[in-house]
Amino acid sequence: MALQEAVELLKKGRAYAQRTKFREAFAYYNKALSLDPKNPEGWYLRASALIETGNNEEALADCDKALALNQNYAEAWSKKGLALFNLERFEEAVLASTRATSLNANDAMAWYIKGVCLDELGKSDEAQEAYGKSLELEIILDMDAERKKIQRLG
Amino acid sequence: MKTEMPLSKPIRRFLSQTEEMLGTEISLLRQPDADPGGTLVDVYTYDIEKNVNVIIFPAQYVGLLKDFIIAKQCTNLLIKGAASKKGKYQVLSYTEDSVYRGMRQIYLDALKDEAKKENRLPVQKLIQMLFILFTHFNDDLNEVPWNAIVNASVYHRMPKIRKTQLYHVMKESKNDMDEMMEQETIIPRRYFVLNKAMFYARDMFLAKTLPADELMPVLNIPQMKKFNHLEVKEMLTTRWTHTAWYQSKVFGDTMLEIVDRHLDRAEWNAEPTLDHYFELYQLGVNLTNHLVSYMTMKDWFVWEEPRRLIAAHKEKEEYEKVALKKIFGDLLGDS
Numbered sequence: 001m002a003l004q005e006a007v008e009l010l011k012k013g014r015a016y017a018q019r020t021k022f023r024e025a026f027a028y029y030n031k032a033l034s035l036d037p038k039n040p041e042g043w044y045l046r047a048s049a050l051i052e053t054g055n056n057e058e059a060l061a062d063c064d065k066a067l068a069l070n071q072n073y074a075e076a077w078s079k080k081g082l083a084l085f086n087l088e089r090f091e092e093a094v095l096a097s098t099r100a101t102s103l104n105a106n107d108a109m110a111w112y113i114k115g116v117c118l119d120e121l122g123k124s125d126e127a128q129e130a131y132g133k134s135l136e137l138e139i140i141l142d143m144d145a146e147r148k149k150i151q152r153l154g
Numbered sequence: 155m156k157t158e159m160p161l162s163k164p165i166r167r168f169l170s171q172t173e174e175m176l177g178t179e180i181s182l183l184r185q186p187d188a189d190p191g192g193t194l195v196d197v198y199t200y201d202i203e204k205n206v207n208v209i210i211f212p213a214q215y216v217g218l219l220k221d222f223i224i225a226k227q228c229t230n231l232l233i234k235g236a237a238s239k240k241g242k243y244q245v246l247s248y249t250e251d252s253v254y255r256g257m258r259q260i261y262l263d264a265l266k267d268e269a270k271k272e273n274r275l276p277v278q279k280l281i282q283m284l285f286i287l288f289t290h291f292n293d294d295l296n297e298v299p300w301n302a303i304v305n306a307s308v309y310h311r312m313p314k315i316r317k318t319q320l321y322h323v324m325k326e327s328k329n330d331m332d333e334m335m336e337q338e339t340i341i342p343r344r345y346f347v348l349n350k351a352m353f354y355a356r357d358m359f360l361a362k363t364l365p366a367d368e369l370m371p372v373l374n375i376p377q378m379k380k381f382n383h384l385e386v387k388e389m390l391t392t393r394w395t396h397t398a399w400y401q402s403k404v405f406g407d408t409m410l411e412i413v414d415r416h417l418d419r420a421e422w423n424a425e426p427t428l429d430h431y432f433e434l435y436q437l438g439v440n441l442t443n444h445l446v447s448y449m450t451m452k453d454w455f456v457w458e459e460p461r462r463l464i465a466a467h468k469e470k471e472e473y474e475k476v477a478l479k480k481i482f483g484d485l486l487g488d489s
Contacts, residue, residue: 085160112160112217119163131162132317134217139321141214142190146325 006036010045017049025049040069044076051083059083074103078110081117090117101133108137159184164314165221172228175428176235179206182224184213191326192223194230198238199245199460207231218318225312226322229304229431233438236431243435246296246442246455247463248288253470254477256291256454257284261481263342275340281482283340285474290334291345292455294352296463299441301326302356302413303420303434306363310422320364327357347402348449354406359413412448416441 013028029046036042047062063080066073081097084090094117100110111134118127159182161169173180178197192211195202211223237243248256261284268274275283309319330353334346416437424430439457446452466473 082160109216112162115217116160116162128314131218131314135219135318135321138215138217138219142219142325145214 002035003039006032006039006042009035010039010042013049014045017045017052020052022049022053038069040066040073040076043069044073044079047076047079047083051079051086054086056083056086060087072103074100074107074110077103078107078113081110081113085113085117088120090120093117094121097130106137108134108141111137159216159220161224162218162221162314164312165224168225168228168312171426172232175232175426176239177205178231178235179204180228180231181206181208183208183210184215184220185210186213188212190329191322192227194227196231196234198231198234198243200464201461218315219321222308222312222315222318222322225308225315226304229307229311230300232426232428232431233300233303233435236428237435239428240432242432243460244439244457245460245463246292246446247458247466248292248455248473249466250469250473250476252454252456253285253288253473254480256288256451257474257477258481259450259454260284260287260342260345263344267342267344279340281478283337284481285470285477287341287345288454289470290349291449291451294349295442295446295451295455298352298356299413299438299445302359302417303438303441305360306417306420306422307434309364311426316364323360323364327353330356347405350402351405351409352445354402355409355413358406358410359417409445409448412444413441416444 009028009032013025013032016022016028017025026046026049029042029049032039033042033046043062043066047059047066050056050059050062060080060083063076063083066076067080070076077096077100081093081100084093084096094114097110097114097117100107101114104110111130115127115130115134118124118130169180188210190212192209195208195210197205197207209224209227211220215223234243261280264275264280264283268280305319305323309316312319331350333353334341334349338346420434420437421430424433446455
């Protein structure tokens with residue numbers, strides 16, 4: 001029962017976060033995590049909101065909690081990469097993003113973070129490769145979105 | 155710079171340089187329904203209390219697609235800011251009188267077209283079309299010449315995002331080509347052709363400016379595969395020859411000559427100072443004037459401060475009403 005309630009709370013929190021109402025989102029996430037601290041999604045969602053609000057150290061800690069519960073959680077690796085990039089820990093960010101892309105090769109953001117960090121580390125050729133992959137995915141997503149929009153408009 | 159989102163190194167540097175050169179701040183905003191080409195809300199155009207410009211882009215653009223929009227809008231901002239700092243920033247606006255002149259001309263041209271048609275346009279529709287078409291040209295003339303300049307500038311300044319630029323240019327070209335297509339049978343032929351010709355000239359200029367060998371994507375995108383081994387110029391030309399309005403090309407070629415004549419003077423790789431961006435502004439103004447003149451719309455528009463254009467937009471219903479009254483006199487009811 002508590003587990004189901006936690007899932008519902010996460011949904012609500014996510015809805016608030018999507019509208020950039022982070023204070024409300026945190027309230028729901030915190031409650032959900034107190035009911036079910038073993039759900040990696042809760043830690044991941046709170047990490048995402050923490051990054052959006054500039055709290056990268058706390059976000060990193062939440063990503064690690066999510067990953068301790070599920071080592072193959074691609075989205076959490078991706079967010080970890082982003083938090084590390086924001087903290088200017090570029091080498092670790094490359095490792096996290098690489099892990100994210102190996103678990104989910106279609107994560108445009110992870111490829112982009114990898115590219116940006118490699119660029120920061122002066123590895124320009126490798127960076128271009130990662131940027132290329134990120135752009136490829138973004139364009140495919142954009143073209144799909146465009147097609148759906150046209151279909152919607154009839 | 156106010157942002158929590160990751161940005162590539164050249165873009166971060168360009169943002170900081172822009173802020174520093176203009177003594178202003180730039181904020182980045184993701185919005186799910188933002189214009190695909192991004193939007194710039196700048197202090198030189200709008201009355202913004204704080205000295206903060208906002209670049210808005212679609213929320214789904216997380217990587218280089220967003221970076222290109224930022225580069226493009228920063229260049230836009232630099233051009234506007236440089237002109238504004240010299241007290242010279244103006245846009246193509248309209249007045250009550252100029253609206254009348256423009257609408258009257260469109261009406262006369264429409265009458266000529268209508269006389270040849272089997273299925274004539276209902277009078278009410280024809281009347282509605284006059285002002286819509288007038289403002290359409292105002293919008294396009296405030297956009298198209300600058301789009302060519304900004305794209306060329308970004309191409310020379312930001313080599314690392316050229317592949318992204320190619321995608322944006324192709325997408326924009328496609329959207330612009332589709333513009334007005336639904337109104338094809340309503341709009342007087344001359345204006346349909348001129349509108350298409352303007353975009354054609356922009357596309358051809360960009361096709362020459364963005365060399366294919368550097369731009370051809372090494373990307374493995376199925377949807378882009380058909381363009382493999384084609385040059386950018388071919389990609390864009392092929393599209394134009396397939397439109398029903400091939401004659402746009404004839405006018406477009408002349409417009410391209412005008413664009414070339416003006417923009418060939420630009421020193422795209424000059425040191426990026428405010429003076430350089432002011433020169434780009436002047437090129438844009440001269441190019442716009444020449445295009446306006448070629449399209450015989452000289453007395454339709456006036457150069458004014460941006461706030462005057464905003465004020466004109468607010469008055470547009472009144473301007474339209476007055477112009478219609480002058481054109482049709484008492485034939486037009488109060489409705």
